[in-house]
Amino acid sequence: MSSERRKPYPFDQFEPKWQRVWEDRQVFHAPNPGEKNFDPAKPKFYVLDMFPYPSGAGLHVGHPEGYTATDIVARYKRMRGFNVLHPMGWDAFGLPAEQYAIKTGQHPKLTTRENIAKFKSQLQAIGFSYDWQREINTTDPRYFKWTQWIFLQLYNSWFNPETNKAEPIATYRGQDRDSARLAYVAEVPVNWCPELGTVLANEEVIDGKSEIGGHPVVKRPMRQWMLRITKFAERLIDELEELDWPEGIKLLQRNWIGKSEGAEIDFKIDNYDETIRVFTTRPDTLYGANYMVLAPEHPLVDRLTAQDRQSEVAQYRAKIASKSDLERTDLAKEKTGAPIGAFAINPVNKEKIPIWIADYVLMGYGTGAIMGVPGHDERDLEFARKFNMSILPVVQAPGKTPEESIGFLDDGIAINSPIIDGLPTPEAKKKIIEWLEEHGHGKREINYKLRDWLFSRQRYWGEPFPILWEDGKHRALDEKELPVVPPALDDFKPTGTGEPPLAKSKDWIRYSKTATRETNVMPQWAGSCWYYLRFCDPQNNKRFVGEEPEKYWMNVDLYVGGTEHAVLHLLYARFWQKVLFDLGYVSTSEPFQRLVNQGIILGEDGQKMSKSRGNIVNPDDVIAQYGADAFRLYEMFMGPLEQMKPWSMRGVEGVSRFLARVWRLIMKENQAGEWELSSAVQDVDLSKNQRKILHATIKKVTDDIETLSFNTAISQMMIFVNAFTTVEAIPLSAMRTFLILLNPFAPHISSELWENLKSKGDITAQPWPLYDEQVLLEDEVEIVVQVNGKLRDRMKMSILASDEEVKTAALGNAKIQQFIAGKTVRKVVVVPKKLVNIVTD
RNA sequence: GCUCACGUGGCGGAAUUGGUAGACGCGUACGGCUCAGGACCGUAUGGGGCAACCCGUGGAGGUUCGAGUCCUCUCGUGAGCACCA
Numbered sequence: 001m002s003s004e005r006r007k008p009y010p011f012d013q014f015e016p017k018w019q020r021v022w023e024d025r026q027v028f029h030a031p032n033p034g035e036k037n038f039d040p041a042k043p044k045f046y047v048l049d050m051f052p053y054p055s056g057a058g059l060h061v062g063h064p065e066g067y068t069a070t071d072i073v074a075r076y077k078r079m080r081g082f083n084v085l086h087p088m089g090w091d092a093f094g095l096p097a098e099q100y101a102i103k104t105g106q107h108p109k110l111t112t113r114e115n116i117a118k119f120k121s122q123l124q125a126i127g128f129s130y131d132w133q134r135e136i137n138t139t140d141p142r143y144f145k146w147t148q149w150i151f152l153q154l155y156n157s158w159f160n161p162e163t164n165k166a167e168p169i170a171t172y173r174g175q176d177r178d179s180a181r182l183a184y185v186a187e188v189p190v191n192w193c194p195e196l197g198t199v200l201a202n203e204e205v206i207d208g209k210s211e212i213g214g215h216p217v218v219k220r221p222m223r224q225w226m227l228r229i230t231k232f233a234e235r236l237i238d239e240l241e242e243l244d245w246p247e248g249i250k251l252l253q254r255n256w257i258g259k260s261e262g263a264e265i266d267f268k269i270d271n272y273d274e275t276i277r278v279f280t281t282r283p284d285t286l287y288g289a290n291y292m293v294l295a296p297e298h299p300l301v302d303r304l305t306a307q308d309r310q311s312e313v314a315q316y317r318a319k320i321a322s323k324s325d326l327e328r329t330d331l332a333k334e335k336t337g338a339p340i341g342a343f344a345i346n347p348v349n350k351e352k353i354p355i356w357i358a359d360y361v362l363m364g365y366g367t368g369a370i371m372g373v374p375g376h377d378e379r380d381l382e383f384a385r386k387f388n389m390s391i392l393p394v395v396q397a398p399g400k401t402p403e404e405s406i407g408f409l410d411d412g413i414a415i416n417s418p419i420i421d422g423l424p425t426p427e428a429k430k431k432i433i434e435w436l437e438e439h440g441h442g443k444r445e446i447n448y449k450l451r452d453w454l455f456s457r458q459r460y461w462g463e464p465f466p467i468l469w470e471d472g473k474h475r476a477l478d479e480k481e482l483p484v485v486p487p488a489l490d491d492f493k494p495t496g497t498g499e500p501p502l503a504k505s506k507d508w509i510r511y512s513k514t515a516t517r518e519t520n521v522m523p524q525w526a527g528s529c530w531y532y533l534r535f536c537d538p539q540n541n542k543r544f545v546g547e548e549p550e551k552y553w554m555n556v557d558l559y560v561g562g563t564e565h566a567v568l569h570l571l572y573a574r575f576w577q578k579v580l581f582d583l584g585y586v587s588t589s590e591p592f593q594r595l596v597n598q599g600i601i602l603g604e605d606g607q608k609m610s611k612s613r614g615n616i617v618n619p620d621d622v623i624a625q626y627g628a629d630a631f632r633l634y635e636m637f638m639g640p641l642e643q644m645k646p647w648s649m650r651g652v653e654g655v656s657r658f659l660a661r662v663w664r665l666i667m668k669e670n671q672a673g674e675w676e677l678s679s680a681v682q683d684v685d686l687s688k689n690q691r692k693i694l695h696a697t698i699k700k701v702t703d704d705i706e707t708l709s710f711n712t713a714i715s716q717m718m719i720f721v722n723a724f725t726t727v728e729a730i731p732l733s734a735m736r737t738f739l740i741l742l743n744p745f746a747p748h749i750s751s752e753l754w755e756n757l758k759s760k761g762d763i764t765a766q767p768w769p770l771y772d773e774q775v776l777l778e779d780e781v782e783i784v785v786q787v788n789g790k791l792r793d794r795m796k797m798s799i800l801a802s803d804e805e806v807k808t809a810a811l812g813n814a815k816i817q818q819f820i821a822g823k824t825v826r827k828v829v830v831v832p833k834k835l836v837n838i839v840t841d
Numbered sequence: 842g843c844u845c846a847c848g849u850g851g852c853g854g855a856a857u858u859g860g861u862a863g864a865c866g867c868g869u870a871c872g873g874c875u876c877a878g879g880a881c882c883g884u885a886u887g888g889g890g891c892a893a894c895c896c897g898u899g900g901a902g903g904u905u906c907g908a909g910u911c912c913u914c915u916c917g918u919g920a921g922c923a924c925c926a
Contacts, residue, residue, distance in 0.1 A: 657866090
């Protein structure tokens with residue numbers, strides 16, 4: 001029955017019609033500089049969505065949230081006279097297609113093609129104004145040829161600390177080039193996920209489990225490709241400064257990079273010709289260091305362990321080695337450790353302090369060794385208490401005794417520390433570092449939590465490396481041999497041994513008599529690290545992006561996507577961009593000038609949408625029932641773009657009703673049940689009040705699009721429509737202006753009505769309306785009168801009334817006099833054009 | 842545990858620089874139109890009170906003529922990090 005019900009307005013007819021028109025006429029194609037129809041007089045605007053992974057499930061309502069926002073901006077900017085680059089593509093390498101292939105035998109290429117077709121038709125049904133001529137697909141050899149090419153640039157360059165830049169490897173003066181390349185091979189403890197049969201980057205491991213699938217991850221030493229992102233840590237932090245990004249995301253990146261400033265201090269080992277270097281952010285607490293801890297995996301443990309400690313130390317190390325990362329952090333509550341029977345000499349006071357191993361010290365951070373300062377480090381304190389060590393305060397907290405200062409972590413005054421006694425912490429740090437440097441016991445040092453990026457995966461559906469192996473050494477393929485296309489396989493399964501599936505194709509790996517191909521593939525992030533560049537010049541087969549288009553379009557003026565990429569994609573892409581910039585291939589060192597994160601859309605029950613909860617909303621259903629315009633409008637009307645918010649079908653009905661009112665403002669149903677232009681629409685002048693509402697709407701919608709406050713822009717358009725539904729003669733000119741304002745939000749209905757009004761030209765080609773401040777000026781304003789801050793009355797006053805006149809009027813107001821009778825007026829505050837506050841005793 | 846963000850009607854949410862709290866939408870109630878309505882149109886709608894008024898932005902303090910907005914503490918929700926020395 002409900003499906004038989006007549007649509008409130010015939011969106012099912014005109015929405016597909018307009019989508020066809022846009023496609024046929026290629027209305028949204030943005031020509032590059034030098035191409036036909038390119039207008040160099042216009043400024044450019046690059047507005048980008050985070051391109052989706054085309055999953056088999058199709059689009060969910062979360063995708064179009066950001067896409068609608070950018071589409072509104074794109075359409076708006078075009079009307080404002082910009083050349084707008086608004087592209088879409090597919091981040092199509094990845095696990096799901098491959099796992100589907102393992103299950104069904106269907107090649108990931110086919111699965112990907114089907115999924116893309118579905119995604120694309122869904123996006124087109126929403127009426128997004130993408131330039132589909134620029135569509136890209138990361139799994140297309142014409143695309144990943146250049147992903148591989150960029151890898152070669154990384155492979156063929158190094159980071160010069162003197163220039164603080166990536167440079168061609170030829171400028172490297174050292175012996176071993178392979179040790180300096182930005183892409184290098186290393187045997188490192190990596191995150192190995194047995195279930196997925198691949199290694200994962202730190203960023204892909206959450207709480208000891210794989211981000212995808214939630215499978216357990218263990219540490220295991222393996223030989224892997226790494227990218228030297230750590231060399232860019234400083235710039236990745238510093239250059240955030242200039243970006244127009246949410247502070248929260250900047251903070252997330254800063255925390256992930258985890259810069260900490262401090263010192264490295266050398267401790268001589270008693271009776272050995274060895275020193276152990278520790279990292280500390282609190283060199284000023286050196287006098288309080290009365291033990292040392294090495295990570296259990298520290299290379300010096302074997303050599304330094306005393307005879308009588310060996311079995312205990314071996315036992316402890318074995319116990320730690322058997323634990324997964326998850327267990328290791330899970331058991332974090334109780335400190336464990338073992339003394340190795342050796343002693344270090346504290347360089348400031350020459351005290352012999354015992355050396356322990358303990359798993360609370362990590363090999364992967366700093367030097368894998370720490371000085372234990374139980375007085376001023378929580379973990380050391382806990383450790384010292386557990387093993388009955390002495391605890392010496394060396395920093396006195398303000399307003400506390402030395403004893404009370406134990407456990408105090410922030411700034412104070414140095415005590416019990418002859419070299420720096422009496423100095424506040426910042427100076428104490430500085431002075432002791434100077435002392436250490438002077439005496440050759442250490443130096444100022446900065447450490448980062450950021451690790452080099454583990455860049456290889458033991459999977460099938462990814463970009464092969466353009467690398468050959470010969471005599472146990474790697475070398476790069478020549479550019480001319482790109483792309484390296486993965487071999488056809490029948491069996492996509494991971495081998496389980498850590499050997500990649502590509503190794504199964506014996507023909508493919510054999511490059512020559514002596515050389516074999518690298519069998520790892522790149523991680524899913526590779527393609528998305530530079531896709532925004534390719535959009536500038538997607539068909540170029542000579543270069544990854546042409547110089548001129550790159551220079552013209554970059555960087556991205558507005559980038560909208562989910563927070564889930566805060567430290568993954570957004571960090572990796574910035575890193576690649578910097579390398580390409582240093583090497584002179586691109587014109588900017590940051591890719592995304594302004595970033596906005598859309599909030600998650602929850603199910604109708606306020607819970608995260610998920611299959612198991614059964615609260616997933618399918619865009620196709622919504623569009624079938626209410627139309628694409630209502631869908632778009634609701635996505636934006638729900639609330640602020642960046643906020644998390646629940647879906648509501650009632651809300652969709654609400655905006656659908658609004659669009660139906662817009663429709664009936666201009667169209668009437670005749671006896672035959674056909675829609676025709678309403679006779680109420682006439683070429684009449686606007687009343688003063690109507691003009692005011694129109695201009696207020698232009699202003700509000702314009703300002704709100706600029707600030708991405710789409711929800712309030714829509715409210716204002718509702719106010720406009722409500723004001724005009726009751727009038728007898730609907731002014732044609734006001735309707736035309738309104739339709740232009742509505743167009744970015746609801747492009748189909750506005751196009752259809754624009755045409756029905758027999759307006760000149762295409763609505764998408766209209767200039768954006770301007771408002772006139774003069775029209776908005778009121779000649780009378782309502783002044784609020786408060787007594788002691790409480791609202792007591794309102795009065796109409798001329799806008800020209802002086803403060804004094806307003807004050808007099810307020811005091812003379814009959815109602816106000818009741819409130820101030822018998823009281824002394826102590827003060828009268830006048831806020832021009834707004835309010836009067838009378839303060840009494 | 843640490844860091845950050847956010848707490849406003851029955852619900853989603855509005856509120857330049859501190860200046861009329863609750864725009865707009867949903868829901869609800871009543872009325873109209875209608876053979877009918879889960880369609881459409883109109884009116885009302887934070888709570889209490891017949892009313893004048895009183896109370897209201899998670900809670901407690903504070904600054905101010907005036908606080909949803911600023912400060913301190915506290916509770917709750919969400920996100921991120923998680924022995925990073």
